[in-house]
Amino acid sequence: MRFEKGKSLKSLTSLGIGGIASFFAEIKKEKELKKIFQEAGGKRYVIGAGSNLVAPDSGFSGFIIKIGIKAFEIKGNAIYSGAGDNLLDFIKKINKSGLEGMEKMAGIPGTVAGAIYGNAGAYGQEIKDSVSRVRIFDGKRFKWIKKEECKFGYRTSLFKKRKNWVIVGAEFFFKKENPAKLCKISRDIIKLREKKYRPGLLCPGSFFKNIILKNLKPSVRKKLTERIDNSKIIYGKVPSGYLLEEVGAKGMSVGGIRVAKHHGNLIYNSGGGKERDVKKLAGILKGLVSKKFGVRLEEEVQYL
Numbered sequence: 001m002r003f004e005k006g007k008s009l010k011s012l013t014s015l016g017i018g019g020i021a022s023f024f025a026e027i028k029k030e031k032e033l034k035k036i037f038q039e040a041g042g043k044r045y046v047i048g049a050g051s052n053l054v055a056p057d058s059g060f061s062g063f064i065i066k067i068g069i070k071a072f073e074i075k076g077n078a079i080y081s082g083a084g085d086n087l088l089d090f091i092k093k094i095n096k097s098g099l100e101g102m103e104k105m106a107g108i109p110g111t112v113a114g115a116i117y118g119n120a121g122a123y124g125q126e127i128k129d130s131v132s133r134v135r136i137f138d139g140k141r142f143k144w145i146k147k148e149e150c151k152f153g154y155r156t157s158l159f160k161k162r163k164n165w166v167i168v169g170a171e172f173f174f175k176k177e178n179p180a181k182l183c184k185i186s187r188d189i190i191k192l193r194e195k196k197y198r199p200g201l202l203c204p205g206s207f208f209k210n211i212i213l214k215n216l217k218p219s220v221r222k223k224l225t226e227r228i229d230n231s232k233i234i235y236g237k238v239p240s241g242y243l244l245e246e247v248g249a250k251g252m253s254v255g256g257i258r259v260a261k262h263h264g265n266l267i268y269n270s271g272g273g274k275e276r277d278v279k280k281l282a283g284i285l286k287g288l289v290s291k292k293f294g295v296r297l298e299e300e301v302q303y304l
Ligand SMILES: Cc1cc2nc3c(=O)[nH]c(=O)nc-3n(C[C@H](O)[C@H](O)[C@H](O)COP(=O)(O)OP(=O)(O)OC[C@H]3O[C@@H](n4cnc5c(N)ncnc54)[C@H](O)[C@@H]3O)c2cc1C
Pocket: 014, 045, 046, 047, 048, 049, 050, 051, 052, 053, 067, 083, 107, 108, 109, 110, 111, 112, 113, 114, 115, 116, 117, 118, 119, 120, 121, 122, 159, 165, 166, 167, 168, 197, 203, 204, 205, 206, 302
């Protein structure tokens, strides 16, 4: 295991912003993780591929630990994956093995652990649908957390509350399907996604979560549904991209951070963007949506 001093957070995140972290290490084995927890005191922050992160301009005075633990074991319909496996590589492998459940998630960047942390999903599939248990390190011991205990919800999980836990792997269970069919679904979805996210775009994916109508207070829900085109409601959710477009967000910018002209919920770094620009723009957008629709947008991205 190699420690690096003075690592640029820009280079570790898909948004390409952030200052310098005092220390950085990529962990490839469980025993290295135990060692780093014993030896590195002070502040720590665990990352995967950095595809959902906004890093501070002031940097991070502590240890950034990238989880690069890889594993792929197949036992019938059950699969074990390491936390650091690339999600798309994992999906391609299970597709080829004729295992159905995550083929529509092809193209979501990041690692398997990052996807579990935020219960990533797309086109009606979420990682929670296929996870059976998650292996974690709690700072002292490695243990398994059953799916029922993971408290998965829309872009959330128990792991968002247990900041000291590190996901090291997960077990999945899938139904059988024709491999060629699964591979085709993934290929088609990747093509579709490239229209929204052009390759190389510096962004963290969707910036805000969609609004779940059933979670709103009845009075807030009534006000919102009276003010929107109800055909925009999909599976009980109001897309935040739609609300943002309605308040004129498309093309808005603060410093180097912009809202895409083709999508209201796509915020990207056009060059030289700063965390302070992201926060300022996010605040303006939240204010506009709150004023017009009476609802508060919540970030899907994580502030490091
Ligand atoms: C172009 C683009 C498109 C996207 N499209 C989608 C989409 O369709 N659907 C969707 O859900 N998301 C999407 N995202 C967001 C992102 O890809 C997902 O949130 C992804 O699952 C994050 O994985 P990561 O490894 O990059 O995590 P990171 O960004 O590195 O980390 C995210 C959070 O997870 C925590 N974390 C990471 N690894 C561990 C670990 N081993 N143990 C404990 N905590 C950990 C981190 O501390 C952090 O809080 C998109 C992002 C981009 C850039």
